[in-house]
Amino acid sequence: MSYILGVPRYANTAPLYHFLEEGDGLAFRYGVPTELNQWLLEGSVDLSLVSSYFYLENANKLRPLPDFSVADLGPVYSVNLFHRKPWSDLRRIALTTESATSVRLLQYLLEKGGIEAQYTSEQGGLELLERYDAVLLIGDRAISTYFGLLSIIPESVHQVPTEVEGIRVTDLSMKWFEQTRLPFVFGVWATRKNAPPPPEIIRRLRAARSLGLGNLAAVAGTEAQRLNVPERLMQHYLWNFRYHLEAPDRLGLQAFAQAVGLPYPDDYWDV
Numbered sequence: 001m002s003y004i005l006g007v008p009r010y011a012n013t014a015p016l017y018h019f020l021e022e023g024d025g026l027a028f029r030y031g032v033p034t035e036l037n038q039w040l041l042e043g044s045v046d047l048s049l050v051s052s053y054f055y056l057e058n059a060n061k062l063r064p065l066p067d068f069s070v071a072d073l074g075p076v077y078s079v080n081l082f083h084r085k086p087w088s089d090l091r092r093i094a095l096t097t098e099s100a101t102s103v104r105l106l107q108y109l110l111e112k113g114g115i116e117a118q119y120t121s122e123q124g125g126l127e128l129l130e131r132y133d134a135v136l137l138i139g140d141r142a143i144s145t146y147f148g149l150l151s152i153i154p155e156s157v158h159q160v161p162t163e164v165e166g167i168r169v170t171d172l173s174m175k176w177f178e179q180t181r182l183p184f185v186f187g188v189w190a191t192r193k194n195a196p197p198p199p200e201i202i203r204r205l206r207a208a209r210s211l212g213l214g215n216l217a218a219v220a221g222t223e224a225q226r227l228n229v230p231e232r233l234m235q236h237y238l239w240n241f242r243y244h245l246e247a248p249d250r251l252g253l254q255a256f257a258q259a260v261g262l263p264y265p266d267d268y269w270d271v
């Protein structure tokens with residue numbers, strides 16, 4: 001019987017699993033974050049990336065690893081609200097079905113700005129702007145859509161446009177940073193509370209992460225090809241993430257819990 005790891009098939013987690021080998025008691029199950037969240041809770045995966053919001057909601061049943069995250073400080077580039085109207089005029093919003101965290105983050109940011117919007121879960125891309133004021137995309141789809149709008153890849157991050165041909169791109173993580181000056185944690189890796197993670201598996205995960213981050217060009221090359229975007233863009237996208245749930249990230253997670261009215265358990269596996 002293999003230990004089953006829930007893995008999102010997103011470029012942003014590739015540095016963690018690119019060098020992780022299946023076999024020898026370990027198997028992968030791929031899904032989008034909303035699927036992984038449910039699979040972990042119901043027991044069809046043993047250890048998984050979960051949306052940070054889902055973890056906070058289910059903290060009585062789940063416990064995270066102490067040092068694994070998908071987080072960033074400032075822009076993330078792949079949790080994007082695409083819209084034509086200004087932020088304050090947004091009323092009807094189409095939401096990705098893949099995410100728990102960013103949906104809640106968006107609602108929080110709009111409510112905080114006194115904006116009352118209607119939210120509908122939809123699968124799709126920019127064509128949804130024909131029927132909605134805004135569309136929220138995450139992960140690979142958000143990166144591909146953003147790249148699709150750019151005619152050139154800027155030399156400097158300060159030249160990345162936030163509006164192209166009338167379509168505005170609001171990076172939710174950047175908005176969070178402007179308000180809090182803290183990192184934002186999109187995902188953590190967790191098990192069910194009654195099923196501690198085997199130390200040997202964690203050792204393999206940490207070794208794979210070291211290799212992935214140490215050989216980021218190789219990871220970025222594979223992911224750039226898969227998504228058909230330039231390697232330079234993929235490299236910058238990946239090195240911008242924070243994968244170790246360090247003290248500032250935990251503060252960010254705590255602030256997010258507070259923002260959405262959930263307790264912050266501060267309870268991690270000692271592994």
Ligand SMILES: C=C(O[C@@H]1C=C(C(=O)O)C=C[C@H]1O)C(=O)O
Pocket residue numbers: 008010012013033034049050051052070076078079098099100101102103138139140142186187
């Ligand atoms: C930053 C991202 O992180 C992902 C977003 C998640 C969410 O919003 O629920 C969960 C896990 C992360 O891998 C992204 O996909 O763009």
